[in-house]
Amino acid sequence: MEKVWRYIESLQQQHPFAKIIQVYGWEEQFETELISSVIPYLFEPLDIQEHLAPITNQNRDGCIKPKYYIVIHDTGDTAAHRNAQFWNQVVWTEQNEGKPYGASFQYVVGNDGIYHNIPDDEIAYHAGDSTQYDYTLYDTGVVGEALPHITIQDGTYAINGIATTIQAPLGGTTENINDLGILCQSIQGKYYIGETYYNETYHRVANRGGNNNGIGIEMCVCQQTDIYYTFQLAAKLVAYLMDHYHLTLENIKQHHYFSGKDCPETLRRNHLWNHFLNLVAVESHMLGFTQEGYAITCIPLSSHILPNGRITQKEQVAYQICIQKGTKRECRTFYTTVISQ
Ligand SMILES: [Zn+2]
Structure with a gap:
């Protein structure tokens, strides 16, 4: 039990904070004060509403793929009624308020809960990177183990200034590589680069494997909701999926990584991405x-x-945290102040 207390007490150093943020949506954006929780942990069990889209849907093709990523989005939709249940229905019916809707994502999270729309191991259509290419690693011919810094020189990728044998996509330059970089791993001293492409819509070099090899999670950013609670519910879901599919924080990617789109926009533009990863x-x-x-x-x-x-x-x-294992139960009291940022 002491190790659990040590960890919980270490979390006390991360004071709760309040911060005015801008929430972005296509209807309108709004300002809200985000207040965090007593510690960066949500004291409730993970509860998932299973309501999978019919296999006859166009947006659920049933194709099974290995999963290497969890892909985080927000709906960019601030209307109060367009909550998680609403979006689950949109995927289910392939209709968005009377208009045909072709996209899909495994989960949608809002103040009204977590809905499961598409089985985790199937393709879903959320990342904007097509379904033509799977997660692949290509031997670059460059050796090394240092943190790779990728540039594009004369149409070819370079790692830490050394030219590789991998062609960059047409239109790609060092400057238009997406903000999160491209997949590059050092395996037994050799660098490998993933499948990349130039996204014509966002004019960025991005990574493949989002639709095929990712589990897509949409977060609702509706008005009149506790958006921080939605972030925490999503973080709990991500932690569960990471454990279930043996993934690490490295495998948690923004939609931006796969297309260059500014998504999840509210987390990105308020500089909360690293905070989300900490959750x-x-x-x-x-x-x-x-x-x-x-x-x-x-x-x-x-x-x-x-x-x-x-x-x-x-x-x-002021709050108490209680830990119980078997018949042993111990509670400690904590006091803290919310710090305005
Ligand atoms: Zn997105």
């Missing part, structure tokens, strides 16, 4: 404790905390 890392760590039989709960001692750890007002907060 995933904490959820993942806590999932490990849960699998060892520890039950970890939060008991609010202030009126502005919910039992799931959400803080609803920027005040001093």
Whole structure:
């Protein structure tokens, strides 16, 4: 039990924060104050509503592919009624308020829960990188183990300044490589580069394998919802999928990585991507404790905390965390202040 306490106490150093953010959507954008939770962990079980699209749908072709990525999106849709259940219905019916809808994604997450639309191991149509190319690694002919820095020189990729044998896509330059770079791994001292392409819509060099080899998760950014709660639910889902498919934080990618699109826009433009990955890392760590039989709960001692750890007002907060394993139960009290950023 002491190791769990040590970890939870280490999380106390990450003070809860409040921050004004801009939420982006095609109807309109709005400003909201994001308040984080008592610790970067959501004290509630993962609950998934299974409502898979019919196999006869055009947006569910049933093709099974190995999964190497979890692809994070937001809906870019701020209308209050377009929540997770709404989007699950859109994928299910292939109709978006009367218009035909061809896209699909494995999960959609909102304040109203997590909906499962397409089986994890099937192709879904969310990443904008087509389904013609699978996750592939090509031997670059360059050796080394240092962190690779990729550039494009005379139409060819270079790693840390050394030319490879891999052609860059036509139109690709060092400057228009997407913000997250291209897939490059050093395996037994040799660098390999993934399948890439030039995205004509966003004019960026991007990676393949999003639709085929990714599990797509949409996050709703609706008005009048607790957007931080949606981020935490999504992080809990990602941690579960990482564990289930033996993936690491390296495998968690933005939609941007596969197309150059500014998605998930609200996380990206408010510089919250690394914070989101931290939520995933904490959820993942806590999932490990849960699998060892520890039950970890939060008991609010202030009126502005919910039992799931959400803080609803920027005040001093007091809460207890209890850990139980078998018949052994221990609770500790914590006090903290929400810091405005
Ligand atoms: Zn997206």
